[in-house]
């Protein structure tokens with residue numbers, strides 16, 4: 305706490321918002337329950353507030369499952385039910401603080417921002433104790449900002465006048481109560497905006513990179529680096545894929561993402577690249593995300609003649625969207641002819657391009673079936689693949 309703004313111990317309340325479902329993160333459960341560095345995202349900020357001497361009470365907003373998963377709350381904390389939107393969740397929490405005076409200071413914080421520090425709390429409390437009705441942490445914008453319409457870059461926006469808004473935000477409780485009471489149907493994405501609508505100035509204090517918000521799956525990688533000792537809790541997932549296509553004369557032969565000179569090509573709805581199909585299914589299998597036919601149904605005319613690298617790139621993109629990475633792929637092509645050996649290097653290079661992973665982590669093998677079976681009779685080509693993924697533990 306700064307010397308100029310003494311606050312008595314326990315004179316501040318905090319609202320910790322954990323009522324969202326985390327739809328954009330897509331973890332299949334609320335993002336605030338995902339672990340980083342051995343504890344949940346929610347617990348990081350709960351512990352930071354519980355350890356701050358100025359904070360005398362708290363309201364955790366969350367449903368029963370979230371409250372149960374949060375673990376023990378400090379004795380002076382209570383809970384409130386979430387609303388449909390963030391703003392309603394804050395309003396519900398204000399109801400739980402009815403005994404607190406209008407002069408008290410309240411912090412409102414997104415549980416989705418685990419990196420709360422005592423230094424940021426101190427800066428906010430000092431700003432309010434020194435006369436501001438509200439205060440918010442902000443960070444400068446590091447990138448050039450432009451307008452963009454339909455994939456075309458437009459004018460540059462003056463970023464010297466723009467800041468990124470973080471939480472926690474601090475308020476005189478009375479002002480926040482009036483702001484919420486007068487908000488009506490006009491929604492705001494944060495509480496500082498509501499207080500500004502009453503005509504109050506909102507002071508800004510320096511924010512903190514560690515207050516980065518977990519919004520999309522990729523944010524977990526950033527937060528794990530910032531808070532979790534550099535490494536997200538990851539699990540290994542392995543998937544396998546298998547595919548067969550019939551050989552027919554006079555068609556281009558696409559295999560492993562490259563075109564090979566051959567008397568025959570493969571028959572199929574798309575370009576029939578049997579190797580890429582097996583690999584796509586292996587990745588989807590490791591993601592437990594259905595199979596290639598679910599995502600690209602043969603009944604859909606838009607995939608007629610489609611280049612199969614698009615299916616593989618789609619699967620790789622789904623790994624990235626989950627915050628994961630492809631650690632290794634192993635592909636076996638089963639064919640009497642053409643000979644794959646002379647094309648192995650080109651196939652590995654093409655797979656490296658499509659999957660955006662190092663060629664060192666791509667294995668391409670080929671075998672015959674000693675003239676046995678449909679592959680031995682040159683009626684078709686088969687491929688099998690195994691994909692090993694690293695996925696966030698969530």
Ligand SMILES: Nc1ccn([C@@H]2O[C@H](COP(=O)(O)OP(=O)(O)OP(=O)(O)O)[C@@H](O)[C@H]2O)c(=O)n1
Nearest residue numbers: 321322323324325326327328388389393415416
């Ligand atoms: N009805 C809601 C919606 C959000 N929040 C909380 O407000 C913070 C910021 O919201 P956001 O990042 O949008 O979280 P979600 O609503 O969970 O995410 P999404 O919009 O992707 O579903 C989060 O800590 C979230 O748990 C809340 O308490 N009640």
Ligand SMILES: C[C@](O)(CO)[C@H](O)COP(=O)(O)O
Nearest residue numbers: 390414469470471493494517
């Ligand atoms: C409150 C907030 O975190 C400030 O940056 C943000 O507005 C909430 O996120 P949302 O994506 O608008 O829900």
